[in-house]
Amino acid sequence: MGADGMPAGLGDREAPWRVDGVGPRWSPLRLLALLFFVGMLLCALGIAVSAVGDRDGSGVVLGVAGAVLFAHLLGFLAVVWLPRRRSARHVTSARTPDGTVGVRFGYSRWAYYWMTALLVLCLAIGAAVVLAAAAQGGTAGRVGAVGLAVLLGLTGWFLVTVLRVGAGAVTVSPAGIAHRGLVHLHVVPWYAVHGVGAGVRAGTPVIVVDAAPSPDTVVRRYTGWFGTADARELPRLVVRTLWLATDPATVLAALAFYHAHPELRGELATPEAPRRIAEGRARG
Template sequence: MKILPYDSRWPPEWTGQRRSGILLFGGVFLGLIALGAVSQLSRGPFIFAVVAVYFGHLAAMSLHSYGGGRRRTDTTGVQETAEGLVFRYAAAPTYLVGAFSVLTIVALAGLSIAAAAQATVEGYVICVAVAVLAVLMLVFLVVFLRLAPGRVVIGPDGFHHRGLTFTHFVPWEAVSDVAALWAGSPVVFVHTIGSPRTLTHNYLGRDTAGPRTLSPFDTVSGRWLAADPGLLLRALAYYIGHPADRSELAAGTALRRVTAL
């Protein structure tokens, strides 16, 4: 992987923005709960360890979301392959979502078993309701493990986005513009138009294809990227405006061009 330096100035839409105070408060509050559970390990090693791990992961998720996308001065997190420029999802948020899903499924399964053990009508009702939630979480986890880690690819044929529950491909003729938005963190907003070659595969919903059923945009949150979201914004903006240069995305020269802009 080539790591190149570049000017990482962000667009004005991302500079000087306020981050979510609720996420910061939630991260600190949940972290204190986790620390409180750690301090009580001598009273019940198993139950308090479970509480500490669970709320510790929740706290980490809140604080990571509060931090949002990271500004970098190099191309860490970007790979240049025959597919094009590959912006991979970061390991930290991917791990946190996966670990939280596993912990939640285990907790729901335990609660369901405990409710059934009461051998009462209310207990059975709670058991079924909680079991349904556990199954839904398990379905999400299976899809997550199949697709993770996510990535965004700017290729010679178009824009590819593999999230945690979907895959989305938009050919260049259907990518009309890109913009910087702020939603508590940097967001790359990709405007699209109808094309019969556009395809979205939603593993938890309905697949869509073609111009009539596709929503006219795609978004990439900077919270997920291992790379500077500004570099993704810059690369998309350049190749939308310079179609004659798109062939270099498969030739191994695109990253050097984008960093020199």
């Protein structure tokens, strides 16, 4: 356990987790990037307003499309990069993939919205570029259009899979820990878990469940090799905290608590566990 009562880090290095929640730290590069995209958003709005005055229909469409794209990009980056407070009481009971009852920490609906909306916008703009490039003719244009079309196809497949799989969650039951990510499912039984801790991946705080391979471990990759980095650390179970709707420090503490107290895991199938976690008694 760390000095602040939280589990020690099992990741690349000790995570810069704050007591009031988990989130990325401010950095000059991220601030500059956000300011740049704010400037691009203002430029797009300026183009749209100017085009309205000039009665330029194509300019209006271009300006509005750019403004919508940059607004959603800023929204997604705010979720990914900026610290945000999340409730420790966002805890519910739900069934795990194997049918047992457990405590569910769901993914944020806002995070899903910004990501899916941004991907839809990119697909729409990319499709328009492909059509324009193909219409212009020429070998280079057609080759570029084909390459971009392949990339758009993969992106569309990923998006459809995310929507088909449904909202992600971390579910803790008497049997073990289940993590349904964007495009994968990873279930680890308690007897295979060696430790629970905080880590950092590519500047993003994560929860790391250090686990050994076991015959009861379940891994499903719904997009095969074309997936997220969370599923590439097997047998470790990795949860990127930016997706969680619940305060990630609460999720980390709950996982560590029930790992350290096997005699209490039976209550995970009862209303007592959500109450304990919401009241802050699942620590230490």
